[in-house]
Amino acid sequence: MTDIAITRTTSPKQTPPDESLSFGKVFTDHMFLMNYEEGKGWHDPRIVPYAPFTLDPACCVLHYGQGIFDGLKAFRGRDGQVRIFRGPDHAQRLNRSAHYLCIPELDPALVEESFRALVEVDERWVPSLAGTSLYIRPTVIATETFLGVHPSHSYLYFVILCPVGAYYKEGMNPVRILASDQHVRAVKGGLGAAKTMANYAASLYGAEEAQKAGYTQVLWLDAVEHKYLDEVGTMNIMMRIGDEIVTPALNGAILDGITRRSTLTLLRDWGYRVSERPVSIDEVTAAAKAGTLEMWGTGTAAVISPVGELGYKGERYVINGGVTGALTQKLYDTIIGIQYGTSNDPYGWAKPVRRG
Structure with a gap:
């Protein structure tokens, strides 16, 4: 060394x-x-x-x-x-x-x-x-x-x-996100998969508009069809639709989140059916209407952030009754437990700073 x-x-x-x-x-x-x-x-x-x-x-x-x-x-x-x-x-x-x-x-x-x-x-x-x-x-x-x-x-x-302290002022309380079909963060073949200044600069205008409308963050859709979910401004997005856990596949326009990886590992080890695939905004809003949707974000800053409301094309969709879902809470508690050393860490994710 x-x-x-x-x-x-x-x-x-x-x-x-x-x-x-x-x-x-x-x-x-x-x-x-x-x-x-x-x-x-x-x-x-x-x-x-x-x-x-x-x-x-x-x-x-x-x-x-x-x-x-x-x-x-x-x-x-x-x-x-x-x-x-x-x-x-x-x-x-x-x-x-x-x-x-x-x-x-x-x-x-x-x-x-x-x-x-x-x-x-x-x-x-x-x-x-x-x-x-x-x-x-x-x-x-x-x-x-x-x-x-x-x-x-x-x-x-x-x-x-x-x-x-907490990244969002809401803390672990559900946040409100706006799916934007007017603005674009990244496109396949560009820099979307890199953690670079340009990606965050590209997100500022849309995020400001969302906050003026009363939302915490933007849920970015794909840059070509404006139909499929990419990610939220500061986190990957994940959801439970019925008995399936779904998150957008890494397609070159989405950051390979470390908390995303941790969450997928836990869910698979717990026996859930997990899919990394294209997820359309229409599929998500339909599940919200049917009452079969639980949604959360994953990221280093907020760890696990429950989503309580989704805005899209002037409509507001309340998710899981506007409260934190049981699976969302379990994921948060498990990851936080590993990070603070209060839970078993079978993956060796949390490394002590001091040697010896």
């Missing part, structure tokens, strides 16, 4: 009370940095005090958006142990995103170690209150200075941390 140089801050900040935490507002004392130069490769891994970057105005990422990121969490259990949830899987997904953006891949073991080492340095920032965690944001940006459309020859990999 490559040695990581550590320079600790001489001015540590005060950690906020756990009860005050929202999402993505407060950042810890340190960050991880590593550089790439063509001919030299990735080099100089280091942990330094958290501080602003200096970027040239002609920096590639500012003009052409060549950048990627990922997101995962560390949890403090009742036993005091801090665990990172599915770090290796997030490291691998970061590299898949890098491939889409023509960014040189990183050593997955070093990426995983960057998570562990940085969390260990800033371990005092990991909150203890139920429902809180330490969010880990690894990012790669193109740093070469030029104007012209081609991949950069230099990059910066960095990791920052922030203690967080």
Whole structure:
């Protein structure tokens, strides 16, 4: 394993009370940095005090958006142990995103170690209150200075941390989502399967319209027929229709969510009939009308988020009576139990930060 140089801050900040935490507002004392130069490769891994970057105005990422990121969490259990949830899987997904953006891949073991080492340095920032965690944001940006459309020859990999509370103000209460047939997030053959800045920029306008209409998020439909479900702005979508668990298949326009994977593993191990297939919005609204639909989102930020209402073409469909379904609650409780170390972890998903 490559040695990581550590320079600790001489001015540590005060950690906020756990009860005050929202999402993505407060950042810890340190960050991880590593550089790439063509001919030299990735080099100089280091942990330094958290501080602003200096970027040239002609920096590639500012003009052409060549950048990627990922997101995962560390949890403090009742036993005091801090665990990172599915770090290796997030490291691998970061590299898949890098491939889409023509960014040189990183050593997955070093990426995983960057998570562990940085969390260990800033371990005092990991909150203890139920429902809180330490969010880990690894990012790669193109740093070469030029104007012209081609991949950069230099990059910066960095990791920052922030203690967080619930992603949605509703918490575990059902959210309202709007299926949009007017706006498009991603198309097959594009960047939909990569966790890149461009995908989130493309979602902003539609999300703003949905929020003005009283919805929490947009349920994006496919970009060609505007008929089949893709994903929600910050999470994959999943549902129970009768006795079948259904989620859209990974088709190149949908992010391969780590929580999605975890949920599918649990459901299959529990004996449910699980299908990854195209799901039409008409099938979903018909099930809602018939009272045979339970719907939830899966994602790192919110973990499992029940959907209580779906809007589509001016109609509002109440799902599962507007309350959290039993299966949704079971999935949430099981994953949270593994993350906090209060339940058995037969998959080895939650890894302690401290070695030994």
